[in-house]
Amino acid sequence: MKVGVVETPGVLKLTEREIPKIKNADDVLVKIKRVGICGSDIHILHGKNPFAVYPRVWGHEFVGEVVETGAGVKSVKKGDRIVVEPIMYCGDCYACRQGRGNVCLNLKVFGVHVDGGCAEYVVVPEANAHILPDGLSWDEAALIEPFTIGAQACYRGNVQKGDYVLVMGAGAIGLTVASLAKLYGAIVIVSDLVDDKLAYAKSRGADYVINSGKENLVDRLNEITGGTGPNVTIDAVCIKKTFEDAVLITSTAGRVVELSFSEIPSDIAPVNIIKKEITICGSRLQTKRFPVVIDFIKKGQLPLSGFVSKVYPITQMAEAFEYTEKNNATVRKVLISFD
Numbered sequence: 001m002k003v004g005v006v007e008t009p010g011v012l013k014l015t016e017r018e019i020p021k022i023k024n025a026d027d028v029l030v031k032i033k034r035v036g037i038c039g040s041d042i043h044i045l046h047g048k049n050p051f052a053v054y055p056r057v058w059g060h061e062f063v064g065e066v067v068e069t070g071a072g073v074k075s076v077k078k079g080d081r082i083v084v085e086p087i088m089y090c091g092d093c094y095a096c097r098q099g100r101g102n103v104c105l106n107l108k109v110f111g112v113h114v115d116g117g118c119a120e121y122v123v124v125p126e127a128n129a130h131i132l133p134d135g136l137s138w139d140e141a142a143l144i145e146p147f148t149i150g151a152q153a154c155y156r157g158n159v160q161k162g163d164y165v166l167v168m169g170a171g172a173i174g175l176t177v178a179s180l181a182k183l184y185g186a187i188v189i190v191s192d193l194v195d196d197k198l199a200y201a202k203s204r205g206a207d208y209v210i211n212s213g214k215e216n217l218v219d220r221l222n223e224i225t226g227g228t229g230p231n232v233t234i235d236a237v238c239i240k241k242t243f244e245d246a247v248l249i250t251s252t253a254g255r256v257v258e259l260s261f262s263e264i265p266s267d268i269a270p271v272n273i274i275k276k277e278i279t280i281c282g283s284r285l286q287t288k289r290f291p292v293v294i295d296f297i298k299k300g301q302l303p304l305s306g307f308v309s310k311v312y313p314i315t316q317m318a319e320a321f322e323y324t325e326k327n328n329a330t331v332r333k334v335l336i337s338f339d
């Protein structure tokens with residue numbers, strides 16, 4: 001079967017491997033249909049993901065059809081269309097006991113710590129398989145995982161109905177955050193430097209958009225929020241300055257949610273945290289968000305149209321990466337198809 005491998009940082013190859021076999025009673029063999037290219041896959045390609053081990057079959061956003069199940073599998077059967085939850089955790093460590101397997105001490109993520117979804121067939125544990133809503137296309141289904149990241153960020157920021165929520169960045173991740181914040185009843189403000197990205201965010205239901213390259217972010221936020229600042233600020237730009245700004249502009253008793261994997265420190269004075277008693281938290285991957293996102297999709301509440309920018313056949317994997325990297329100003333999600 002064909003697999004897409006990052007051999008070492010900078011070297012992406014399409015290669016042949018044996019089809020994997022079911023080993024454990026709870027294993028499920030999946031024939032992959034789509035895998036999405038994420039910013040973090042590009043980081044892995046360039047050796048910028050501190051958790052990745054090489055060589056690595058990339059891909060953590062993948063969907064497909066169940067073709068075989070282990071003897072003990074009960075929740076899915078041959079022919080089911082599924083999305084794979086890409087994290088595996090021990091269940092015993094402190095984080096797991098707190099219900100936060102996404103930060104398990106022994107965390108394994110498909111496509112990062114173990115081989116991922118850019119393969120014609122992948123074996124996954126039954127617990128990682130979520131059945132797709134009827135009628136959802138494979139392209140749409142591949143968006144479920146990115147939307148779980150948005151759901152997690154809102155959960156971590158305790159987004160409440162009526163909260164002013166600022167989402168910094170209208171890239172793929174910022175858009176998923178904005179969509180989920182809207183579904184939780186927030187008044188959603190999105191900032192970015194690219195007008196087209198902001199226009200798309202608006203078309204998906206953002207209440208306000210701010211081009212922070214052209215307008216003064218603080219002035220506009222004061223106008224919109226009546227001077228309080230956003231109650232929740234979620235950083236999906238992920239640079240030093242956005243983290244610093246987030247702490248400064250968030251309202252009293254507000255929350256700042258950081259999504260960045262950056263190792264570059266930000267300059268944040270403690271007084272700016274304590275005087276408003278701001279809660280700053282990280283949001284990493286997701287925990288228990290797949291059913292939440294799938295439920296919103298089932299109810300027809302989560303718009304998915306227009307989100308996929310382009311779909312490449314697996315034979316053009318290298319072109320797909322190149323296109324994604326060269327068109328950051330316009331690309332939302334690029335998918336690889338195994339059809």
Ligand SMILES: NC(=O)c1ccc[n+]([C@@H]2O[C@H](COP(=O)([O-])OP(=O)(O)OC[C@H]3O[C@@H](n4cnc5c(N)ncnc54)[C@H](O)[C@@H]3O)[C@@H](O)[C@H]2O)c1
Nearest residue numbers: 039169170171172173174192193236237238259283284285
């Ligand atoms: N914590 C997690 O679980 C998690 C998961 C996935 C991705 N991420 C991280 O989220 C980040 C965003 O991912 P993405 O795929 O959306 O990236 P992206 O590059 O598509 O989006 C970033 C957006 O920020 C905008 N931008 C750049 N500088 C800006 C500025 N100064 N002010 C306002 N907007 C600005 C860009 O125009 C772009 O639209 C990445 O750093 C990624 O590593 C985190």
Ligand SMILES: [Zn+2]
Nearest residue numbers: 038040061146
């Ligand atoms: Zn991703």
Ligand SMILES: [Zn+2]
Nearest residue numbers: 090093096104
């Ligand atoms: Zn654990």
